[in-house]
Every structure is written in C-alpha cells, then in structure tokens.
Amino acid sequence: MANNAPVPSPRPADAVTDRPTVAPNGVIFPSATRAAATYTSDPIHNPGALGVRLFIDITNDGAAGTVTVEVQAKDPVSDLWKRLTGCVTAALTETGSPNTLTVYPGLTVSAGVDLSNQLGSMWRVVAVVGGNDTVFSIGADYLI
DSSP: OOOEEESOOOOOOTTOOSOOOOOGGGEEEEEEEEOSEEEEOOOEEOSSOSEEEEEEEEEEOTTTOEEEEEEEEEOTTTOOEEEEEEEEOOOBOOBSSOEEEEEOTTOOOBTTTEEOOOOOSEEEEEEEEESSOEEEEEEEEEEO
C-alpha cells in the first residue's frame, strides 16, 4: 500500500458497456446537505488498483442524523451490483474528523473500517442517510 493514487482519471475498459463517470479530484460525493434517503454514486472504472480508501467526512449530523456507507462491485455476468463482503460501515454520526473505510486484500479486518477484499473493475459507493438531514462528503484514493 506504499503507492497511493487518486481515484480520478481512469479510462473505461474496452469491454465495459456502462459509461463510468470519473469523480474529479477523488470526490465521490461533494459536501452537501442530504435528507434521509439512499444516495448512489455513478459507476467508477478501476484502472487496476487492488483497493481503495474512502474518506467519509460528516460536518453536521443534524442532531440525530447518520450515514452508512458501502462499496459495491458490478457482477459482469448478471450485470447486478453486489456489496463486497463486509464492505459497509456502521451508522456514522461522528463529526470533526473523517471516518475511513479501506478495502484492500490482506488487511487485518476491523469490522466496518478495514476490509480484506479486492476492488472490482467497476465499483460504486452507496450512502444511506438516516434520521435528520446530514452534511457529509466522501472522497477516495486508489491503493495500488
């Protein structure tokens, strides 16, 4: 994990039919107020990284708001999105410092924080806001 690279600027693979979007400067979800609902990022093409580290920054949890974040990969056969095993946080409420979710093969597993898994060729982030409106952002770095 010594070489980290920002998430942006991947090129779509020749065989990929989805038109993945590229998050500028590693931004998956920019900072914004979001009501209780499910928010799904656009598909992101992985240029060959083994893993990713997500930075989840909650700046205002609306007194009782929570954010739960998961990483999904696309099954190339069924064309369905599947949660990578264990790649989901607890309901986060902490403000003031970013939470992280790291997906990388061989990591010592810490539930909802560090997951030993490999990132797929197409992936996305799903954030679920519960309770009150919550201000949060999610950024990412590829782990090579």
